[in-house]
Amino acid sequence: GAGVSQSPSNKVTEKGKDVELRCDPISGHTALYWYRQSLGQGLEFLIYFQGNSAPDKSGLPSDRFSAERTGGSVSTLTIQRTQQEDSAVYLCASSRLGTGRNTEAFFGQGTRLTVV
C-alpha cells in the first residue's frame, strides 16, 4: 500500500502478558517514529529510528518498552509485562530525511491496545 501500515488494528491482552505491535513504513522512508496517544495525555513521542543510526529512545516510558527496526524497514514495538496504564493507541509514522516538504511525517492508523 501507499501509506504507513500498522498491525494489528486492535489488541486486547491480559495484564502481565507481552505484546508486539508492527509498523510497515512508506517505501523509501528512512525515518520511523512511534508515538502513544492516550486519554488525558495526548500524543507522546516514544522512539525514533533514523537510517542506520542508533535509535533515539528518549521517550520510552519504562524498560518494559522496546523497539526494533529490521533491515531499515519494518519496525516492532514490544511491551513486556503489560499494565493497565499501557492501554492507548500506538501510532507509527515515517518520513524521508532532508529539508522541505519531504520531511513530513505520515502516520498510520494506529494499534488500539487494551490491557484488561
Add this chain to the structure above:
Amino acid sequence: QKEVEQDPGPLSVPEGAIVSLNCTYSNSAFQYFMWYRQYSRKGPELLMYTYSSGNKEDGRFTAQVDKSSKYISLFIRDSQPSDSATYLCAVTPFSRAQKLVFGQGTRLTINP
C-alpha cells in the same frame, strides 16, 4: 507544566462559522509549528506547517505563529461539517518530522 498547552474542548460551532484554535508553548527552541487533523479512528494528517512568525494561508485555513508570545493559532473560515475532527498542534526544534511535541488536541464539531 506541559511543553505545549491546548484547550481540549470540545468545541461545537454552526456550519459557516469562523473557528479559532490555539496553542501555547514554553520552549523558545521550538522552530517548526504544525497543525494536524485527526478523524475518529484514524492517524493524524498534516494540515499546515510554518517556520516563521506571521500568517500562512491555505484555502480556508490560516496558521498564525507569534514567537514573541509563544502562541500559535489555526483559523478555519466557512467551516464545513467535514471539518469535524480533532485538531492537534505540534512543535519541534528539529526538522518538521522529528520528535514532534503535541498539544492535547481540540475536538471540533461543525453542526449543519
